[in-house]
Structures are given as C-alpha cells and as structure tokens.
Amino acid sequence: MLPTPSKKNVASDSADFGRYAGLGLQFVVTLALFGGLGWWLDGKWSTTPWLLVTGVFLGAIIAFIAIVKAVPPAKAVHPTRPYLEDEPADKTGDDEADKSGGDKKHGDKKDTATK
Numbered sequence: 744m745l746p747t748p749s750k751k752n753v754a755s756d757s758a759d760f761g762r763y764a765g766l767g768l769q770f771v772v773t774l775a776l777f778g779g780l781g782w783w784l785d786g787k788w789s790t791t792p793w794l795l796v797t798g799v800f801l802g803a804i805i806a807f808i809a810i811v812k813a814v815p816p817a818k819a820v821h822p823t824r825p826y827l828e829d830e831p832a833d834k835t836g837d838d839e840a841d842k843s844g845g846d847k848k849h850g851d852k853k854d855t856a857t858k
Contacts, residue, residue: 766813766814
C-alpha cells in the first residue's frame, strides 16, 4: 500500500511548485522583454538583427543569474561506504588521537611542554 502524504508535505510541495513555476515564468518574461526591447530598437535605429540578438542574450544572462540566486544550494550528501582495513572501525573518528592531542594514525603528538 502506498503511504498517504501528510498535509504538511502537500502544502510544501505546492509552495515549491508555485515558486519554481514563477521562476520559469520570470525567465520567459525577462527574455521576452529584453528581446522585445532589442527588436524595437532595431526597427528604430535600423540595426537589424544585432540589438535583438543582444537583447535576448542579455535577457538570458540576467534571467539565469536570477534563477541561480533564487534556488537554494543543494544539501550535501555523504554517501556511506564500508571502512577500509586501515581505517578505524568507529564512525566518530579517532577518539584516542583527540585525547592524546595527536594523530593516532601517524603517531603524532602535540608538544604540550613548550606552552
């Protein structure tokens, strides 16, 4: 049987959908506005098609920057893997190395006498 989504998940998914749909619409509108401005200026100054092309590229760059700023960074994923033979078995790290003040793996110890 499939799990039923909670109301919180449905609301969150709807908000995400609206947010990203709005970003897509913003991208299209920005391209259309800058392209339209370039097309209008091309007609006014007889520079066809250079200002249209410039407007579309400028609009795409601005829209892309807006999307990159609006989308949150991805959460770091730490894949699990089996420990190698020379790694410690515990997942918390080298507890003994932390207590002694050195690196257990390399035999280093902090020199506390010089402090």
